[in-house]
Amino acid sequence: MALVVIGGVAAGLSAAARARRLEPSLEIVVLEKGPVISYGACGLPYFVEGRVKDAAGLIVYTPERFRQERKIDVRTGAHVVSISHPRREVVLESGAHVAYEKLVIATGARCDTSGITGCDQDHVFTLHTLDDAERMRRFIRERRPKRAVVVGGGYIGVEAADALRRNGLQVTLYERSQNLLLREDPFFTDAVRKQLERHGVEVRTGINITAIEPCDMAVVAAGFKPNIQLAADAGVPVGRTGAIQTDEHMETGIRGIFAAGDCAEVTHRVTGRPTWIPLGTTANKTGRVAGACAAGARERFPGIVGTSIVGIFGMAFATTGFSAVQARAEGFDPVTSRIEGSTRARYYNPSKTTVELIADRGSRRLIGANIIGDDTAGGRINVVAAALQARMRVDEFEQLDLSYSPPFSPVWDPLLIAAQQLKL
Amino acid sequence: MALVVIGGVAAGLSAAARARRLEPSLEIVVLEKGPVISYGACGLPYFVEGRVKDAAGLIVYTPERFRQERKIDVRTGAHVVSISHPRREVVLESGAHVAYEKLVIATGARCDTSGITGCDQDHVFTLHTLDDAERMRRFIRERRPKRAVVVGGGYIGVEAADALRRNGLQVTLYERSQNLLLREDPFFTDAVRKQLERHGVEVRTGINITAIEPCDMAVVAAGFKPNIQLAADAGVPVGRTGAIQTDEHMETGIRGIFAAGDCAEVTHRVTGRPTWIPLGTTANKTGRVAGACAAGARERFPGIVGTSIVGIFGMAFATTGFSAVQARAEGFDPVTSRIEGSTRARYYNPSKTTVELIADRGSRRLIGANIIGDDTAGGRINVVAAALQARMRVDEFEQLDLSYSPPFSPVWDPLLIAAQQLKL
Numbered sequence: 001m002a003l004v005v006i007g008g009v010a011a012g013l014s015a016a017a018r019a020r021r022l023e024p025s026l027e028i029v030v031l032e033k034g035p036v037i038s039y040g041a042c043g044l045p046y047f048v049e050g051r052v053k054d055a056a057g058l059i060v061y062t063p064e065r066f067r068q069e070r071k072i073d074v075r076t077g078a079h080v081v082s083i084s085h086p087r088r089e090v091v092l093e094s095g096a097h098v099a100y101e102k103l104v105i106a107t108g109a110r111c112d113t114s115g116i117t118g119c120d121q122d123h124v125f126t127l128h129t130l131d132d133a134e135r136m137r138r139f140i141r142e143r144r145p146k147r148a149v150v151v152g153g154g155y156i157g158v159e160a161a162d163a164l165r166r167n168g169l170q171v172t173l174y175e176r177s178q179n180l181l182l183r184e185d186p187f188f189t190d191a192v193r194k195q196l197e198r199h200g201v202e203v204r205t206g207i208n209i210t211a212i213e214p215c216d217m218a219v220v221a222a223g224f225k226p227n228i229q230l231a232a233d234a235g236v237p238v239g240r241t242g243a244i245q246t247d248e249h250m251e252t253g254i255r256g257i258f259a260a261g262d263c264a265e266v267t268h269r270v271t272g273r274p275t276w277i278p279l280g281t282t283a284n285k286t287g288r289v290a291g292a293c294a295a296g297a298r299e300r301f302p303g304i305v306g307t308s309i310v311g312i313f314g315m316a317f318a319t320t321g322f323s324a325v326q327a328r329a330e331g332f333d334p335v336t337s338r339i340e341g342s343t344r345a346r347y348y349n350p351s352k353t354t355v356e357l358i359a360d361r362g363s364r365r366l367i368g369a370n371i372i373g374d375d376t377a378g379g380r381i382n383v384v385a386a387a388l389q390a391r392m393r394v395d396e397f398e399q400l401d402l403s404y405s406p407p408f409s410p411v412w413d414p415l416l417i418a419a420q421q422l423k424l
Numbered sequence: 425m426a427l428v429v430i431g432g433v434a435a436g437l438s439a440a441a442r443a444r445r446l447e448p449s450l451e452i453v454v455l456e457k458g459p460v461i462s463y464g465a466c467g468l469p470y471f472v473e474g475r476v477k478d479a480a481g482l483i484v485y486t487p488e489r490f491r492q493e494r495k496i497d498v499r500t501g502a503h504v505v506s507i508s509h510p511r512r513e514v515v516l517e518s519g520a521h522v523a524y525e526k527l528v529i530a531t532g533a534r535c536d537t538s539g540i541t542g543c544d545q546d547h548v549f550t551l552h553t554l555d556d557a558e559r560m561r562r563f564i565r566e567r568r569p570k571r572a573v574v575v576g577g578g579y580i581g582v583e584a585a586d587a588l589r590r591n592g593l594q595v596t597l598y599e600r601s602q603n604l605l606l607r608e609d610p611f612f613t614d615a616v617r618k619q620l621e622r623h624g625v626e627v628r629t630g631i632n633i634t635a636i637e638p639c640d641m642a643v644v645a646a647g648f649k650p651n652i653q654l655a656a657d658a659g660v661p662v663g664r665t666g667a668i669q670t671d672e673h674m675e676t677g678i679r680g681i682f683a684a685g686d687c688a689e690v691t692h693r694v695t696g697r698p699t700w701i702p703l704g705t706t707a708n709k710t711g712r713v714a715g716a717c718a719a720g721a722r723e724r725f726p727g728i729v730g731t732s733i734v735g736i737f738g739m740a741f742a743t744t745g746f747s748a749v750q751a752r753a754e755g756f757d758p759v760t761s762r763i764e765g766s767t768r769a770r771y772y773n774p775s776k777t778t779v780e781l782i783a784d785r786g787s788r789r790l791i792g793a794n795i796i797g798d799d800t801a802g803g804r805i806n807v808v809a810a811a812l813q814a815r816m817r818v819d820e821f822e823q824l825d826l827s828y829s830p831p832f833s834p835v836w837d838p839l840l841i842a843a844q845q846l847k848l
Contacts, residue, residue, distance in 0.1 A: 309827035378832040379803010390814030403733035
């Protein structure tokens with residue numbers, strides 16, 4: 001009997017690889033419906049940009065390598081159409097049956113284009129698969145579009161706008177809500193907007209695009225949906241977020257069936273409640289835990305705190321936890337402080353960085369941060385992420401023993417200054 | 425009655441400024457024996473290097489500014505020779521008495537040249553005060569030494585070697601122990617040595633210099649001692665580390681007398697025991713808490729975890745907590761993992777970074793890290809510092825929700841890879 005994994009990108013392959021490491025003799029089968037496995041989906045905008053020259057550069061492993069080096073039976077073009085848990089088997093589109101003892105569902109998510117007509121035209125793209133990216137790049141090279149419309153101001157939309165602009169296109173980005181990068185925060189959104197506009201991208205928020213008209217080209221990145229139909233049809237419980245419910249071992253409501261990656265819910269450690277924030281890092285981590293537990297180990301995935309970072313024309317926009325607006329919606333009583341600090345001593349050509357911290361008045365816990373600046377924003381948001389995971393109070397956080405030396409930081413790190421200014 | 429602060433550099437001025445902010449009407453007197461206050465002592469090597477052109481560039485505040493903007497009576501050239509707590513007064517060298525209600529001792533530390541003869545020669549320098557640095561720079565400019573000997577392989581010694589080498593001198597660095605940067609760790613020390621040698625600094629460890637002979641020039645940075653005599657003479661208890669004992673409010677064993685900065689002990693949060701690691705960041709933080717508590721507030725300083733970073737010819741060497749050797753000496757059962765990782769996605773010109781994590785087998789807690797690499801080492805060591813402060817276990821740490829985007833990090837951060845490889 002075998003461990004069967006449905007999906008051969010980040011979560012699925014992490015699960016398979018981890019199970020193999022823990023159980024050298026286990027039979028492991030990965031069923032991927034697409035033609036390739038293990039590509040770095042987060043790299044797609046950089047392939048469109050042209051920085052990644054060759055699509056092969058985004059593929060980390062080939063099925064052959066998984067077969068030979070790890071003895072994992074990876075099958076591409078293997079589209080699972082149903083799961084029969086009573087029989088412990090999955091059925092492929094080809095009609096073939098594959099038996100399992102333990103199952104990991106890593107079916108990912110998809111671009112949601114349902115509210116927009118005209119998405120099937122040749123000049124309209126999503127940016128979710130390697131095939132999407134290759135098609136888009138070919139189109140740009142061959143058809144030389146002058147203008148592009150990007151629908152959606154989330155990560156993919158903003159990264160696509162950046163990539164297209166760097167290819168010389170005139171870009172207009174439309175976003176349905178008033179927020180960019182999914183952050184309900186007027187200041188942060190405004191900073192993102194200004195950075196896009198400074199580099200020639202026209203930004204229009206509060207506009208709901210319902211149809212793609214004829215134009216040079218359009219990229220639709222207006223929403224993301226977890227692929228849960230296969231699981232739901234098999235009776236696997238789906239949570240309020242719309243993704244598959246999991247426990248801390250990434251096991252679903254049906255024993256023996258695990259879920260990981262963009263199709264699965266995880267715990268938000270700031271609230272303790274289920275959340276769905278599809279990101280590659282979480283896909284890898286949950287895949288790893290699902291694979292370990294499916295192979296019989298008892299590892300746990302404690303959850304996420306909602307950390308992300310995006311580069312926009314060379315500037316970093318990083319967030320973790322909740323913005324003040326989001327925190328209020330989650331039932332917190334948020335207090336914020338926002339400062340502009342220096343990244344280094346003043347004789348080391350410092351750049352400016354904006355640090356906003358959000359704390360909860362009642363518990364005095366830190367519950368979120370927005371950081372904008374140079375490359376150092378990643379390290380700073382990660383410090384806050386660690387503090388959120390540890391449920392650190394502000395009085396603890398403001399005494400963190402952070403490193404200091406003039407080439408690398410100011411003596412009072414902007415994180416500590418922002419913490420001192422939280423009026424709890 | 426007044427708050428009197430002895431010492432006008434980092435800790436003393438932080439204490440005075442914080443007390444003023446909390447108590448607008450308090451009389452505050454700062455007594456500094458030197459001619460200037462508030463200079464960035466950590467910037468002295470960069471003044472020697474020539475990057476900081478003007479000594480004035482290292483002075484953050486003048487006494488006049490403190491007097492005018494904060495109504496703090498800052499007196500330079502005011503050398504306190506004794507404290508009479510029964511009379512609540514300090515006595516200056518001039519014979520003047522200054523009465524206090526609360527006292528903050530921020531007398532700092534000094535270079536310990538006691539075991540080395542010949543340190544009083546014109547070509548021999550320490551690098552501790554602005555005056556030291558100015559004298560050294562003038563000497564280099566006027567006498568054009570060709571070779572320099574640096575005695576001591578701690579932070580100051582290594583930074584001085586870097587600064588002198590950049591001025592074109594042939595530099596030989598001697599260190600008494602087998603360790604560089606005070607880190608008892610053969611791998612880390614070896615990496616520091618290689619980086620120094622790669623840039624032309626000759627490094628000789630295990631050599632105890634007891635006399636400075638005639639030579640072009642010598643810098644003695646062979647040890648540091650807390651200035652505790654004044655406090656000890658007044659009956660203030662001194663701890664085993666040789667520095668002034670303090671509680672979490674930075675109050676000494678005598679009520680009403682506080683101590684902060686390089687003369688004071690603090691709690692090491694990894695062991696829970698007193699420690700003495702004189703650094704500017706800790707001086708500022710402890711000064712702030714001492715000032716607040718002396719002014720009647722009840723703030724606390726929970727302690728440090730021993731974080732530091734040094735740049736050596738453009739490469740960062742960062743540590744926090746304990747090395748394996750140090751951990752064993754502290755009673756832990758250390759387990760280590762060391763990996764070489766990438767700082768970014770491979771299509772973003774990543775550089776290599778070495779991450780070593782140290783955990784305790786019994787408690788499974790993370791207890792230290794050494795990180796070598798580019799500018800991102802600071803952010804990564806700070807994440808570990810936050811984890812140490814939170815007493816995080818390895819299984820928690822390896823699931824940290826760290827930010828990821830190709831321009832800023834690889835999908836598996838080197839910190840998480842190193843944590844996964846800890847064999848507990």
